[in-house]
Amino acid sequence: MSTVSISCCEDYDLVKVSLAARRCLDLIGNVADLVKPGMKVLLKVNLLSAALGPEYAVNTHPSVIRALVDIFQKDYGCEVYIGDSCGSLRTGSTYQAFRVTQIDKIARETGAIIVNFDKDESLDIFNDNGAILKSFKIAKTVKSVDMVVSVPKLKTHGLTRYTGAIKNMFGAIPANGKKNVHLIAPKPKLMAQALVDVYQMVQPHITIMDGIIGMEGNGPNAGDPRKVGVVIASYDGVALDAVASSIIGFNPITVPIIKYAYERELGTADINNINVVGEEIDRVSVPDFKKPSSSAQDFASRYIPNFILAKLFDNSCSSVSSIYEANCTRCYECIRNCPAKAMSAPNGMVIVDEDACIGCFCCDEVCNYKAIVMKRTLFGRVFLRMAEFLGVERTKE
Numbered sequence: 314m315s316t317v318s319i320s321c322c323e324d325y326d327l328v329k330v331s332l333a334a335r336r337c338l339d340l341i342g343n344v345a346d347l348v349k350p351g352m353k354v355l356l357k358v359n360l361l362s363a364a365l366g367p368e369y370a371v372n373t374h375p376s377v378i379r380a381l382v383d384i385f386q387k388d389y390g391c392e393v394y395i396g397d398s399c400g401s402l403r404t405g406s407t408y409q410a411f412r413v414t415q416i417d418k419i420a421r422e423t424g425a426i427i428v429n430f431d432k433d434e435s436l437d438i439f440n441d442n443g444a445i446l447k448s449f450k451i452a453k454t455v456k457s458v459d460m461v462v463s464v465p466k467l468k469t470h471g472l473t474r475y476t477g478a479i480k481n482m483f484g485a486i487p488a489n490g491k492k493n494v495h496l497i498a499p500k501p502k503l504m505a506q507a508l509v510d511v512y513q514m515v516q517p518h519i520t521i522m523d524g525i526i527g528m529e530g531n532g533p534n535a536g537d538p539r540k541v542g543v544v545i546a547s548y549d550g551v552a553l554d555a556v557a558s559s560i561i562g563f564n565p566i567t568v569p570i571i572k573y574a575y576e577r578e579l580g581t582a583d584i585n586n587i588n589v590v591g592e593e594i595d596r597v598s599v600p601d602f603k604k605p606s607s608s609a610q611d612f613a614s615r616y617i618p619n620f621i622l623a624k625l626f627d628n629s630c631s632s633v634s635s636i637y638e639a640n641c642t643r644c645y646e647c648i649r650n651c652p653a654k655a656m657s658a659p660n661g662m663v664i665v666d667e668d669a670c671i672g673c674f675c676c677d678e679v680c681n682y683k684a685i686v687m688k689r690t691l692f693g694r695v696f697l698r699m700a701e702f703l704g705v706e707r708t709k710e
């Protein structure tokens with residue numbers, strides 16, 4: 314039976330975070346048997362934004378990263394690496410993300426080694442059993458270290474509904490590789506399978522989630538910070554995602570990435586078969602945590618047979634990007650990141666070719682000004698209203 318530990322943590326005071334993280338690791342058990350002095354430990358953090366500071370709750374918070382660096386260096390005598398590839402494709406954006414997340418400062422103070430996955434040597438990964446991805450490239454450090462500790466942020470996600478342990482490992486793929494995956498898997502359920510393909514091949518040894526201030530609404534970049542007040546840890550990232558998503562009011566098995574990972578036996582998503590230690594889920598849950606507005610698509614999937622839905626979803630219920638001009642600063646980050654080349658700015662203002670848009674949310678992920686609106690079709694809007702009316706999902710436009 315998988316164990317998931319939950320520790321309460323009121324804020325990002327380093328002493329409190331360190332206590333919560335240590336307690337979580339103690340509670341999952343056997344960490345001292347697994348982690349030996351001299352081991353190379355990679356903290357795979359979540360650095361989506363190269364521009365937004367810790368107060369926006371987009372990236373893993375620097376206090377959580379600092380606490381874990383100290384724990385693995387001082388308690389276990391390890392050599393610590395901190396790595397990721399950020400969401401933006403702009404040259405230098407991952408370095409910038411290390412700066413806004415204060416990881417460069419943490420590295421200077423502690424001697425931890427920063428690994429920019431975009432600049433790292435790449436390694437080919439082959440997976441004959443992959444549902445979507447039979448091969449892809451990852452940053453070589455992910456496989457060359459002795460241990461990978463995934464440090465995701467607890468957030469909603471417009472495309473996948475929820476993002477946590479499973480999705481965090483997508484960042485093992487350097488910049489352009491991620492763009493290619495969006496082109497190969499342009500629909501939400503295909504993307505969910507592709508994310509599970511990646512997770513299958515780069516499963517971390519331990520996952521420790523920053524759930525102190527999460528992101529609700531239209532995450533992972535354009536939502537709002539919301540206190541949840543927890544640190545969560547597990548050897549089983551799927552079980553951790555099941556618990557974390559339950560805390561914020563999802564039924565885990567309705568979240569495609571969790572469902573697929575469970576079906577593919579990469580971990581358990583059955584809450585009744587997870588040994589939850591530390592705090593109880595009910596005691597820390599935030600059931601009115603706002604869901605992404607795209608949740609209507611999944612709501613519809615519970616009531617419409619798949620053979621009908623396949624057409625309706627793909628043609629009528631998926632989202633397309635549009636621009637909220639009042640917020641747009643014309644930074645063109647979205648255009649650089651659009652894998653389908655559906656965005657342009659012929660007269661200065663960004664326009665979207667709706668026929669070319671694949672609804673991948675990549676523009677939404679990198680826009681730091683809440684200027685991207687993922688529009689639903691009439692069909693999607695009807696289901697959203699039904700979901701809200703029935704109280705099945707509380708969404709935020």
Ligand code: SF4
Nearest residue numbers: 641642644645647680
């Ligand atoms: S929509 Fe956002 S990312 Fe795109 S140009 Fe405007 S501000 Fe920049």
Ligand code: SF4
Nearest residue numbers: 651670671673674676
């Ligand atoms: S416009 Fe946005 S949602 Fe549409 S394909 Fe481009 S990045 Fe993806």
